[in-house]
Amino acid sequence: MKNRPAIYLLALAFSIFNLTALTAQERNIPERILPVPETVSSELKAMIAAGSAPFWNDHPASAQEWKAWVNELASQVIKELPALREAMKVKVTQATIADVKVFIVTPDEIAPENANRVLLHFHGGGYVLNPGEAATSEAIMVAGHSRIKVISVDYRMPPDFPYPAAMDDALAVYRQLVTQNEPARIGVFGTSTGGGMALALIHRIKTEGLLLPGAVAAGTPWSDLTKTGDSYYSNDTVDNVLVRYEGWLGDAAKLYANGHDLKDPQLSPVYGDFSVFPPTILVSGTRDLFLSNTVRVHRKLRNANISSDLIVFEGMSHAQYLFDANMPEAKEFLTEVDGFFNRHLKK
């Protein structure tokens, strides 16, 4: 069977075509029209029909421009937070843990099974967006839906604080947290950069010799900061949130890395060792630029015999399950994360 191609219905196809394979390394995809799918909620249809995020191709050129850009976007997020907190029935207080700024999100009522559990949250935004209170929207949604206490880390970010500041902050908070909480009762989660940080934190915890948390939820994690992975190409322009690696995203990777190797597992956790890892749920969408970032981690976990669930939302671009708490897909996301933590965290 060695080196034998195509034993199934394409036997002939690949036998012939392998002869010319060396001259056909790339695939030419013609221009085409992508309709709004009929197979998603009306809310997601509206997001898809809305076109590309208008700032996807912004390229701030100095520290000052980055800060102005980040602040403008953050101010828009913050405006929405009072209504979100009210709808999700949570209170948010600012605090400091191990000298790191955090937000503590407490639901009005904590579910009995979550009385002794706590979730640690890292926000998304390419290691540059969502400073301060803007960090808290996903934490508010999860805390309110699951009726569980969430600590959201307002980690330091570039341009002032590039790598490793964010990961140092993440570790410092976790190290303090385990002095007061049994690790098996701690869940770690985040989306996009937050999902990448959750994965990288596990690698770091192993290096530091600390006890692992009970479970991880990594939504469409930025697991590879280089443009490596098939969906960076196959979903180029198909994703209407990030749109392309060549937008602000690739700039943010370089700004954050600050000269460090982008393939270091602390920056691109897909390159880490997954042989010992907490149970992990991963979430993506069929149009997500980070679909490969997600499934590559899932395959590594499953091949290492780690319990890992994969969710892929139909027609969804990057992280859109966070954009409207009332969207059916958002409720499905919250229900999946709730069920996963409930199954895997110690009571």
Add this chain to the structure above:
Amino acid sequence: MKNRPAIYLLALAFSIFNLTALTAQERNIPERILPVPETVSSELKAMIAAGSAPFWNDHPASAQEWKAWVNELASQVIKELPALREAMKVKVTQATIADVKVFIVTPDEIAPENANRVLLHFHGGGYVLNPGEAATSEAIMVAGHSRIKVISVDYRMPPDFPYPAAMDDALAVYRQLVTQNEPARIGVFGTSTGGGMALALIHRIKTEGLLLPGAVAAGTPWSDLTKTGDSYYSNDTVDNVLVRYEGWLGDAAKLYANGHDLKDPQLSPVYGDFSVFPPTILVSGTRDLFLSNTVRVHRKLRNANISSDLIVFEGMSHAQYLFDANMPEAKEFLTEVDGFFNRHLKK
């Protein structure tokens, strides 16, 4: 929170863009080059680099042309089978169950945990390809890898026997099987059309009031015979196996349906009721034209609280895990299916 868009970092983006949403229903994707991904095995790289299946855009125009086309492709598959049987250490015998032709695939050695289990297999090929012995390649791989007895159904196909012949044959074999095997010890599986048939059979079993099998493995199932679902568009031409719905695939759907409603859950099982269903594992790839066919079923199962695992292979087009039994991704597929059946079938 009602009708409020985008509470996360894209708050501004969607607030602005929703105003113009009605004029932006479609998305224009420019022409582009898709490189062979670095993130897959060398065997899969070769399959990707080989270009499109040369027969993807064949359009047999008469019953006679369909038969000639099917026979030519089947003869190529059959040539590979002796080596595959030898490598996988199985024997294949032809038999008849309830007047339906089947192949019984018996491994040289049956694993102790599988002594009282049996798997029921439906082959792929768009309801037209892989008649006779050509039906057996996936069955051979699974039987050999899991060391379990597999019954592969050589169901009737168009042009002579359109719908519902295939499903009638599937049901007849299952009905006979449960007279001699405890249903909880029976697993049902297949890829592509075979995956769709496995799902449709569960719907049919419920209608008939029979006991359900213990578990299902549906590889990239043809769950929607209409061109509905986002990846029919987003992975159009990206997938190098099926390539486009407008190839032989769409013709096969019509030939099989023979005037029946393509959205009948017996033809397109995604439209069925998933509220009572065996545990089900689903498999696809990031380039798969059937990625949406796969994840739509997964979402329906998870939303119905059915235990369901999703596997998405990096960079993989439709069903390529079956094309080379030595490819690492093929072994991962076989390992996942083996583990799933072992966890969910009664011993």
